[in-house]
Amino acid sequence: MVVPIPRHAPPPPTVSTSDLVEWFSAAVPEDWFRSDPGVAHDGDEIIVTGDLGKAGAGLTDEQQIVAFREATRDQRMEIAERAQAVFRRRVSWAASCGELEARFTHVAAPAMTRLRMEEREVLDTLIEAGVARSRSEALAWCVRLVGKHETDWIAELREVVADIREVRERGPDSGET
Structure with a gap:
């Protein structure tokens, strides 16, 4: 369940x-x-x-x-x-x-976004070329492509974000709940 x-x-x-x-x-x-x-x-x-x-x-x-x-x-x-x-x-x-x-299983989480015309045209071109069947599939394809070819950069960003979280957690408590 x-x-x-x-x-x-x-x-x-x-x-x-x-x-x-x-x-x-x-x-x-x-x-x-x-x-x-x-x-x-x-x-x-x-x-x-x-x-x-x-x-x-x-x-x-x-x-x-x-x-x-x-x-x-x-x-x-x-x-x-x-x-x-x-x-x-x-x-x-x-x-x-x-x-x-x-x-065995995986989550396909929705990722809502607003795209400008030029960005939508990229997705529509991928659909028209048969790379994807829908804009959501085309967007997922783009994300996988960036993840595959920019792994070092993505890893560096993750490290920086982790550092920011750590610094934020050590920050002062405002007293608000």
Whole structure:
């Protein structure tokens, strides 16, 4: 069961990746993964990724992931339900085996924006060229492209934002609640 997150709910609590890794490491059975699960998160979703190691018993990497997914489905749903109640974010799961990584679920969060004509024309060109079927798909394609080709710059921005958060947290308390 997915815990419903109300449309106008307060923002989810601030949480660090290390806190999430600690929480999921305690919640996930020890025999599932070779090491602590990897955790990525934003304000909408937590993605928990486990390393299954090498495929065994004559299975391919893909078959090993499928077998894991089926065998752990009920427990993963229970863990996700508890986590969603605590962290107020949807929980998605992924597993890696050998060189293969597969996501079982994911959140496709809406990103509303206002675009000027020139920006809409870019999206419409991608649609007309068959790269995307809709403006939202074209926008997602653009975001993936920037993420792929500007990883260093994006990583640097994330570091700066983390530094800003840290400085803000150390700042003075205005006394207002």
